[in-house]
Amino acid sequence: MIQLYNVYKSYNNTPALVDVSFIIKKGAFVFVTGPSGAGKSTLLKLLYRWESFDKGQVLVNGINVGKLKFNKLWQLRRHIGVVFQDYKLLQAKTILENVAFALEIVGADKKTIRYKAWEALKNVGLSHRKDAYPMELSGGEQQRVAIARAMVNNPKILLADEPTGNLDPEMASEVLQLFEKANIEGTTIVFATHSENILHEGNHAVITLKRGKIADTRLVV
């Protein structure tokens, strides 16, 4: 599903990723870990082509990411859901509208939008708060809305960039469970975190980055 071959990326001559290669199979759940600045976010950004890379090859769902033109990026991104540490919810929209927005973007019809947005909120246990605005929710709830939004278009891959970074351990665990659920339903998950608790609780394959290089890989704890 995801293949990286000898990938290099630098920012103003400062290396961010150095000779990174790995393969993630369809339906896998992989943690990417490492200290701050190790290159976790950069690695994820390469997968949905928010950043370009200097050298190497990246294949995602059979698409050669490096060769995609800007106006064709949507073809890649429609297979990928992304969840961020800071949720990135639109504050002027209700949480139902936030989830519906992802469906509008891909051109779903009104009826589908209404049904699927509500269903996605129900899956994360927030359908009763559909008319609330993000500011009225706790951090954990906001992250659940972000997951609902990322999942509503049934992506094949779900990328999570420190999604539990702002949450207390209990909420973090709840959020992790949602990713586990998505994985059981067949979604490939790449979950960047530096939390040992999450790594331990998740018990999945781990890629460890240090200063942009793969320092360690392990399949199961």
Next chain:
Amino acid sequence: MRILKTTFTNIKTNKQLFFASVGTITIALSILGLFLFVYINLNSVLSFWNNQVQLIVYLEDGISEGPKKQLENIFSTHTEIASFDFVSRERAWDNFQSMFSEKSTFIKGMGFNPLPASYNLAIKESSDRLAFIQNLAKKLSDHEGVESVEYGEDWINRFETFMILMRVFLFALGALLCLGAVFIIANTVKLSVLSRKDEIDLMLLIGGTPGFIKIPFFLEGIFHGLLGAFVSLGLMKGIHLYLVNQFQGSLESFGRGMEFQFISPPFIGLIVLVSIFVGWLGSFLSLQQFLGVYKKT
């Protein structure tokens, strides 16, 4: 439907900016329109004068019947000449006296007639009427018994040169004002784009097509231009109606049948088309600049 909704949401979010932008475009287009208005009316004065142009062939005092006959033959053979009228020296003097004697005792007291006899030629209307008059005048001035030929050549030539200059000026002014309008719209749309940066980021992230992201902003720019065009056309129509109400009488006394012309439908269409283009170009430039940042990463 969604695109229109997004366009109007964009406008609503930056309401003040939108009105400031439309106002500025209105002023720019009104300035251009007023010059166009002046140009069109001067042009209509020119064509009115062209229609009034008479060729007057002044004859030498001692002209015999032979050359007169020849001249009349020439007049008859040209189908472009509608009619010709012989004005004898006596008739010319009578006309002159009846026009000016009340105003000048000097004319009344003059003991001799200084005016020559002449032929007044009315020329049929046609597109090459002026060229025909110029050719005929040249031909007749060399004819035996002809003292001189007049048709207000200097005036018409001078006026035509002025109109050419006016056209160049209008074109340059139009280009400058359009450039200004593009700059204003580009900045307004840029602010609109920046205020929705989070939303655009999400659209790009989730897989919105470039068209999905750009079209509402293009429409916003076009809407700026169009609204500016309609308001300025409305203003110009108001000015036109005011001029007609207040000054039509004075214009009639200047030349019978003359009237204030409004900008013709093709020019109105051109203003609307230019405003659409200017609006689109403004949005296009600001979006190119904004999305260019994403393309580079």
